[in-house]
């Protein structure tokens with residue numbers, strides 16, 4: 001079955017518009033997915049996420065496995081039920097968190113033993129157990145266990161991790177197919193290879209050969225320079241099959257979304273908009289601003305005059321600044337809603353511009369405004 005319909009491809013860049021047909025509804029691409037780490041998008045309610053218009057969100061396997069854990073998720077017959085979200089959920093494999101959060105980890109060809117960030121207890125992830133847990137969650141899109149390496153790192157270490165990721169992917173695929181739930185819960189492959197061109201090429205070729213419903217690009221946006229990230233995306237996307245969706249993991253700044261789309265990416269996720277929101281930073285078409293800024297003391301304007309989100313329709317910057325200074329939780333909610341709505345609208349506009357053959361113009365206009373103002377110092 002074809003889960004992805006490629007509707008339009010730009011003539012001037014590799015930008016694409018498509019439809020991702022999932023169990024809980026069709027998602028239009030390119031798409032940004034908000035991150036609901038432990039079963040909630042921080043500081044927001046699910047109704048607020050629905051009102052913004054999202055119908056695909058991300059959950060973190062590592063966090064959900066540790067807490068609430070499979071017993072509770074099983075009791076409620078899956079994550080959708082437990083959190084009362086009837087739209088699509090993509091879950092990552094937990095690999096990235098095992099490698100970035102755990103104090104202790106030991107990797108073998110079998111899998112990885114790691115200590116819990118919650119209570120220090122020891123746990124084991126294998127390609128098979130990670131698929132089993134994501135099936136328990138009932139994820140609409142699942143990710144296989146992969147080995148992430150930091151950038152920069154020695155070639156031989158990156159090569160070993162890339163090869164292990166491929167072996168693990170084959171095991172994950174086998175488990176997924178044997179589950180007989182493969183039609184409702186799609187498995188993507190993850191391309192690794194750090195910053196090495198030949199490793200990325202090899203990984204993209206070998207991963208593509210497994211003929212999965214979609215492909216992710218992992219191990220980028222981990223502190224490398226932008227040119228490295230973009231050239232790795234170009235290399236990988238020149239190999240990945242055109243008719244399958246491509247997901248760039250962990251990227252969510254407006255300028256990177258535009259550059260990613262221009263290089264043929266269809267899906268993105270990042271904690272950045274909500275984390276920045278909780279710190280008082282908000283998106284505008286002229287760049288990011290801080291609500292702490294003294295110049296907003298008497299401001300009767302919304303966060304962004306062009307935005308029709310709940311925060312912008314109802315409240316002034318003066319009021320939100322006051323809430324933030326008073327450490328009221330509502331300030332974080334309002335700015336998070338705005339930041340997510342800003343990215344949702346950006347992706348909708350990107351999609352329309354691709355369909356109308358003027359994506360490159362839209363991108364240049366957006367970036368020239370967005371970069372016009374420097375980030376405010378506060």
Ligand SMILES: [Zn+2]
Nearest residue numbers: 307309312338
């Ligand atoms: Zn807004």
